[in-house]
Amino acid sequence: MAKGITQEQVSAAADALVTAGERPTVEKIRAQLGTGSPNTVTRMLDTWRGALATRLSQVLALPDVPADVGQAFTEVWRLAMTHAESLAQAALAHEQNALLAAQSSLTQERKLWDIGIAEAQAQAQSADQARQVAETRLADMQRLVEQQASQVAELAQQRDDWQRRAEQLDEAFEAHKSSATAERETQAAHVRAVEDRAHAEIDRAREETKTLQAALRQKEREASAAAARLEKALDSARAAEHRATEQGTRAKTLEQQLARMDGVPSALLAAQQSLQAALERETMLQAKLQHLTKGTRTQAVVRKRKPRSMPGAS
Missing domain, CATH: 1.10.287 (Helix Hairpins)
Structure with a gap:
C-alpha cells in the first residue's frame, strides 16, 4: 500500500480529469499522482463520486436560477449523471476485472511465495543441519588440530632430544x-x-x-x-780271537x-x-x-x- 496519498489529492485529480473532459479512472489518477495502490485509489474515487452528487445538489439549489433553466440544467445533470453512472459502472466493472486479475495474480504470486517460502524453509532447515554438521566437524577438526599440535610439539621435543x-x-x-x-x-x-x-x-x-x-x-x-x-x-x-794270547797287549x-x-x-x-x-x-x-x-x-x-x-x- 502506497503512503502519502490523501483524499484531497485523489479528489483534485478526479476534478481535473472531469474538467479536461476525461473520465476519472484508477489508472489515470495513479498516472497523474505518480503513486498510490489500486485499492486505495478505488476507495478514494468512490468517496469522490459520493461527494459529487452532494456538490451538484448544492448547485441546483441556487435561488437565482430560473425555473426553465433549472429544469434544463436538471435534465442535463440527469443525463450527465446517467452517463457518469454508466461510465462509473463500466469503470467499476473494469476495476473489478482488474482487481480480480490482480487478486488472481496475487493469489498465484502468493502460492509461488508459499512454495518459495517452503523451499526456503527446507533450504534453511538443510542449511541449519549442514551448519550443525559443519560445527560438529569444526569442533572435531579443532580437537584434531590441537592433538596434532600437541603431537608436533612432542615430536619436536623428541627431535631436539635425539x-x-x-x-x-x-x-x-x-x-x-x-x-x-x-x-x-x-x-x-x-x-x-x-x-x-x-x-x-x-x-x-x-x-x-x-x-x-x-x-x-x-x-x-x-x-x-x-x-x-x-x-x-x-x-x-x-x-784275532784265536790270537788273543799273543795279542794281549x-x-x-x-x-x-x-x-x-x-x-x-x-x-x-x-x-x-x-x-x-x-x-x-x-x-x-x-x-x-x-x-x-x-x-x-x-x-x-x-x-x-x-x-x-x-x-x-x-
Missing part, C-alpha cells in the same frame, strides 16, 4: 675414534716391535739351528767314522780305543738333543708370532666395528 643425543654420540665417537687411533698406533708399534724381536729371535734360532745342524753333521760324520773304526776293530777282534790297546769311543754316542746324543731343543724353540717362537699377529688383527677389527655398534648399544 639431536642432542646424536651430538653427544658424535662427540663420544670422535673421542673414541681418536683414542682408538692412538691405541691402534700404539698396538701397531708394539706389534712391530714384537715382530721385530720375534724375527730377530727366529733368525738367531735359525743361526743356532744351522750351527747345531752343522755340529750334528760333524758329530754324525765322526760317529760314522767311529762306527766304521769300531766295526773294523770288531772284525779285527773276531779275526793289542787287546788292551783296543779296549782303550773302545773306551774312548764310548763317549762318541753321548756327544752325538747331546748334539741331537740341542738340535731338537733349537727346533722346538723355533717352532714356539713362530707360534707365538702367529698368535700375536692374529690377536692384533682381531683387536683391530673389533675396534673398527665397535664405534658402529655404539648407537644401538646405547
Whole structure:
C-alpha cells in the first residue's frame, strides 16, 4: 500500500480529469499522482463520486436560477449523471476485472511465495543441519588440530632430544675414534716391535739351528767314522780271537780305543738333543708370532666395528 496519498489529492485529480473532459479512472489518477495502490485509489474515487452528487445538489439549489433553466440544467445533470453512472459502472466493472486479475495474480504470486517460502524453509532447515554438521566437524577438526599440535610439539621435543643425543654420540665417537687411533698406533708399534724381536729371535734360532745342524753333521760324520773304526776293530777282534794270547797287549790297546769311543754316542746324543731343543724353540717362537699377529688383527677389527655398534648399544 502506497503512503502519502490523501483524499484531497485523489479528489483534485478526479476534478481535473472531469474538467479536461476525461473520465476519472484508477489508472489515470495513479498516472497523474505518480503513486498510490489500486485499492486505495478505488476507495478514494468512490468517496469522490459520493461527494459529487452532494456538490451538484448544492448547485441546483441556487435561488437565482430560473425555473426553465433549472429544469434544463436538471435534465442535463440527469443525463450527465446517467452517463457518469454508466461510465462509473463500466469503470467499476473494469476495476473489478482488474482487481480480480490482480487478486488472481496475487493469489498465484502468493502460492509461488508459499512454495518459495517452503523451499526456503527446507533450504534453511538443510542449511541449519549442514551448519550443525559443519560445527560438529569444526569442533572435531579443532580437537584434531590441537592433538596434532600437541603431537608436533612432542615430536619436536623428541627431535631436539635425539639431536642432542646424536651430538653427544658424535662427540663420544670422535673421542673414541681418536683414542682408538692412538691405541691402534700404539698396538701397531708394539706389534712391530714384537715382530721385530720375534724375527730377530727366529733368525738367531735359525743361526743356532744351522750351527747345531752343522755340529750334528760333524758329530754324525765322526760317529760314522767311529762306527766304521769300531766295526773294523770288531772284525779285527773276531779275526784275532784265536790270537788273543799273543795279542794281549793289542787287546788292551783296543779296549782303550773302545773306551774312548764310548763317549762318541753321548756327544752325538747331546748334539741331537740341542738340535731338537733349537727346533722346538723355533717352532714356539713362530707360534707365538702367529698368535700375536692374529690377536692384533682381531683387536683391530673389533675396534673398527665397535664405534658402529655404539648407537644401538646405547
